[in-house]
Amino acid sequence: MTTHTDELLERYRAALVPVFGVPQTVLDHGDGCYVVDVDGKRYLDLLGGIAVNTLGHGHPAIVEAITKQVSQVMHISNFFASRPQVELAEALLRVCRAPEGSGVFFANSGAEAIEAALKLTRRTGRHRVIAMEHAFHGRTMGALSLTWKPAYREPFEPLVPGVSHVPYGDPDALRAAVAEAGDDLAAVLLEPIQGEAGVIVLDEDYLRLARELTRDAGALLVLDEIQCGMGRTGHWLAHHATDVVPDAVTLAKGLAGGVPVGALVTYGPHVTGLLQGGQHGSTFGGNPLACAAGLATIRTVESDGLLENAAAMGRALTEGVLALGHPRVAGVRGRGLLLAITLTEPVAASAMTVAREAGFLVNAVAPDALRLAPPLVLGPAEVESFLAALPGVLDAAVPPSSPAS
Structure with a gap:
């Protein structure tokens, strides 16, 4: 069955200069730290538009400011x-x-x-x-x-x-x-x-x-x-x-x-x-x-104290990832909410795909590193949900040369 995502990605291929390759999916809207694609699947956005969506998606302060300014x-x-x-x-x-x-x-x-x-x-x-x-x-x-x-x-x-x-x-x-x-x-x-x-x-x-x-x-x-x-x-x-x-x-x-x-x-x-x-x-x-x-x-x-929150949630992510003791985690580097989970194998691209399928958006910034740059409004519940899912994501990831099971 052809999904809305399939249809729009085909139209994307036909209409846009292919400098970005084929996008991973087609997003429709967002709320806070979450985004939803055109088929209704919800994701925790841990990439934040590559460190762009400081206040997440649909934040009232941004909506109000833009709406007022457009009217002026x-x-x-x-x-x-x-x-x-x-x-x-x-x-x-x-x-x-x-x-x-x-x-x-x-x-x-x-x-x-x-x-x-x-x-x-x-x-x-x-x-x-x-x-x-x-x-x-x-x-x-x-x-x-x-x-x-x-x-x-x-x-x-x-x-x-x-x-x-x-x-x-x-x-x-x-x-x-x-x-x-x-x-x-x-x-x-x-x-x-x-x-x-x-x-x-x-x-x-x-x-x-x-x-x-x-x-x-x-x-x-x-x-x-x-x-x-x-x-x-x-x-x-x-x-x-x-x-x-x-x-x-x-x-x-x-x-x-x-x-x-x-x-x-x-x-x-x-x-x-x-x-x-x-x-x-x-x-x-x-x-x-x-x-x-x-x-x-x-x-x-x-x-809203988001400088302090970025520091606190960055510590929670770092400490939480290291505490997993997962054999594919080599470490965590970065500061605040600009982090990379470093891996012991070059499985980042596969892990990114598995994470997306599980409802988490991360970025394979290097073959052995996953980048996290979530909105600064990220909270403890979102951190905990990602940490709970990460071991399964890493377990399912495969190196580029390995056939998927």
Whole structure:
């Protein structure tokens, strides 16, 4: 029997450019931490749109903010300002702990925020940027130049020149690359937690070293907090777990709880002043609708104690997974509600499928790692239900070379 899912996926194949392959299923609606597909099957969403749905699905604060803003004005272009745009910029400067003279540029996605950051680095008059191996910063041409994975880069070369990649977390390699770049070093750009690489947390001492080396070289330190920022780790920004103050930060994903928005935050007047009138822009960037959703998201995270909840539920997941003592669990890495369950065998893809069939959405971020990035409203009951199902999921998973039984 043909299901609604089958029908829609066939239409998907016929109508869309196949850059994503065939989707796993067709989702119809959601409520809180749960989503429902077009055939009525309900899932616990432990991926959150890849760290986007900060408040889950259908949260009243987001619904109210968007509904109100749609009834007023959705778009006005950047010839004009709006109250939500100004108020969201002010809120971001506050939660990002940006000093006096800092600023916000609004874009529509993480890749666009990275493009703005790359242009910012060029305004130093220098041309060399050091990025990290295994980094993912987006797929637009500038962002792709910073992204490491050869399979993403090679079909589109030549890319933006001047970018080099060093091993993530290797202090000697970073020192050598900074020395080699010399007076032409514009910036070091890195993720405090590499999400797409498998949720790899950067050592705090390395982050401090990057700050020290860039300061001494007169270069910028730019932190990509697109996936790990906006409260996901239990801090507003992942680097807030340290004493490091960057020169710029890129944000997107969870910033507006599901409405597309990105941002470049510059720290201090010496950085903010690098981009002048006419040197960058965006037709839709900072539109009232997205900014209203961003404000609602930040206010709800604060009023509902969701930073604390992210930290607490992250601990509960980590401790619960380890307490299972399952032979296929190697460990858990990450912070807050950005986690990876590492496995002793390359069965993540199969485990993702088995989990979906059991009613749980997770992501095989690597052959031996399952990524969890659920809404920050995740509660103890949801954690317990996943932990109860996980042993069966892992037992049923098969390696890629093994035939299904």
